[in-house]
Amino acid sequence: MEAEEMRRLGYRMVDLVVENALNRHASPAIQADTPEALAQALGGPLPEAPGDADAALDTLARVALANMQHGDHPRYFARVPGPASFAAVLGEWLGTGFNTIATSWGGGSGPSTVELVAVRWLAEMLGLPEATEGVLLSGGSLASLTAFATARAEMGPGTAYFTDQTHSSLPRDLRLLGWAADELHMLPVDAGYRMDPARLAAAIQADRARGRTPRMVIATAGTTNTGAIDPLDEIAEICAAHDLWLHVDGAYGAPAAITAQGRALMPGLARADSLVIDPHKWLFQPYDVGACFVTRPGALERTFAMNPEYLRDVKTAPGTVNFGDRSPELSRRSRALKLWMSLTTYGAGRFRAAVARGIANAEFAENYLRQNPARWQVVTPAQIGVVTFALVGADAAEHARRAKVVSDTGYAAVTSTLLNGVSVLRLCTINPLTTEDDIRQTIDRLGAA
Structure with a gap:
């Protein structure tokens, strides 16, 4: 494609995005056409010859991108909205346009530095310990899976405790990682739909008496159903007394802790061994970006680092980071650029x-x-x-x-x-x-x- 045509189509795409942002309040908050109508508009035989890029942009904007939930719509109240800021969109575009990779220091020292900075800024906003480390992933499901794998590598196998209000993706993560059915201990919640510390303590004692090995507690900072926050400080005390890993699922709710009002509702958040948030929810980023924080330095690398011969040339010096050694993802784009861009543009x-x-x-x-x-x-x-x-x-x-x-x-x-x-x-x-x-x-x- 010629440079002038690239510019023309790029400017046209910007216009489409800005018009959508300006008029979203007048558009449907959610829309879904029939499978037949969508297949007819978007399908057909495999294109062998070049086509009309303007017509393709129009079709994508008018058909494909119209038929979905619009999480950035001001009246999208279902599940958890995803109101993305425009500065974050700019960061996402720039990363895609530069075909950014953030796997190794040798292959992406600039994007890796941006991710280190963004993770540190987020941890500071949330009030996490200074030594907290983290990694950006696709969302809460993979971020929690990363945290659970780290907990298992650090602590060993054993029983995990959660409630009937825990997000449904988390027990699935545990099963995928090899937790057996009898190692998944679901607790009933109290009248406020929160984890009951007394029930938790009793369950741990009973499991020990039966010869089981308690290993991890999964608390929630903002349940999807009601926004309830588990009593994190009391749960942290129980975990400390029994040497258990404390994971906090704050995918939607933990960003409330960046405000004084929200921080007061979450005493004990900083005592978590691992915390997950979804910046594509309440930190105003376009899909997708989740964050896994671990407050035990080096635990992520101890779990995920690998040293194949074909990566010898990108192994790093002390003080640098290979983000491919902090999660199951190896080939990974930079999800940090949008966070850095929006925090730099708007301020905390x-x-x-x-x-x-x-x-x-x-x-x-x-x-x-x-x-x-x-x-x-x-x-x-x-x-x-x-x-x-x-x-x-x-x-x-x-x-x-x-x-x-x-x-x-x-x-x-x-x-x-x-x-x-x-x-x-x-x-x-x-x-x-x-x-x-x-x-x-x-x-x-x-x-x-």
């Missing part, structure tokens, strides 16, 4: 303000629901950007119907979930572009559906 203070806005949005939603007790019941109060509620007298089918009606209009994306077998509606309000009117209108439309 603007990130803190944006996270605080998400917390306040959920509190506004709770207060608005409580103004109409004849219609709405608040089931769990606002907790770091999540509130759950029920239509008085409605069952699961009715909640699902109303959520679908609102979502099908495109105005907002809303889902229901189950808490102890009881159906509730749920809003996750972490997009800083969400307005109070967006929340009011969404709740009113759910009531009228």
Whole structure:
């Protein structure tokens, strides 16, 4: 492709992205056409001859990229939104355009330095110990798998403890790594949907009495269902007393700790042996980027480092890092460029303000629901950007119907979930572009559906 054509198409792509950002509030929050319609628009025979790049861009933007959940939409309240900042998008584009690799120091010292800096900045914002090390991955699932593999390498096999509110991907990670069924100990939660330290301590004692070997506790800083935060400090005390690895899944919720309000809700976060966050959720990065932090220096390399003969030339001097030795990923792009670009452009203070806005949005939603007790019941109060509620007298089918009606209009994306077998509606309000009117209108439309 000629240079002038590359520039023209690149500028056109920028225009498409900026127009989408400017008009997303007027577009559907979620959209899904039929498999047949999508296959007809995007499929066909394998192209053998050159085609029209402008037409291809139009098709991708108009069809492929329109038909998905738009996690950056101000009224996308389902699951966990992904409101990406434009400065982060610029960092992502630059990395892709330069075909960046961040595997070894010898093959990517610049991108590796950016990742070291970004990981250190994130750890500082979260209040983690100074010696914390980390690595960026695709998201919470692979980041937790990396942490679990490290825990097993450092501590040995044994029983892992978690709750029925633990994200479903984490027990899957454990099974993939070879944890047997009888080594997975799921605990019931307390009335606030949090891990109960007394139950945890009793389970550890009972397992020891049965000849089992307790090894790891998986706590959550912000459950997906309700935003509940496990009592991390009490759990850390139990782990210290029994020499257990403490893993904290903070994929969506731990970024609340960059604010004073959120930090106060998470005492003990810095005592974790490993912590996972998803910056593509509440740190405003485009998909994908997850982060695995380990507070035991050298543990990641002790678990994942390898020394094949064909990598001898990129082995590094002391003080340098091969990120390919910190996770299962070897060929890896630089996910740090977007974090570095956005933190450098906006500053940490603007990130803190944006996270605080998400917390306040959920509190506004709770207060608005409580103004109409004849219609709405608040089931769990606002907790770091999540509130759950029920239509008085409605069952699961009715909640699902109303959520679908609102979502099908495109105005907002809303889902229901189950808490102890009881159906509730749920809003996750972490997009800083969400307005109070967006929340009011969404709740009113759910009531009228």
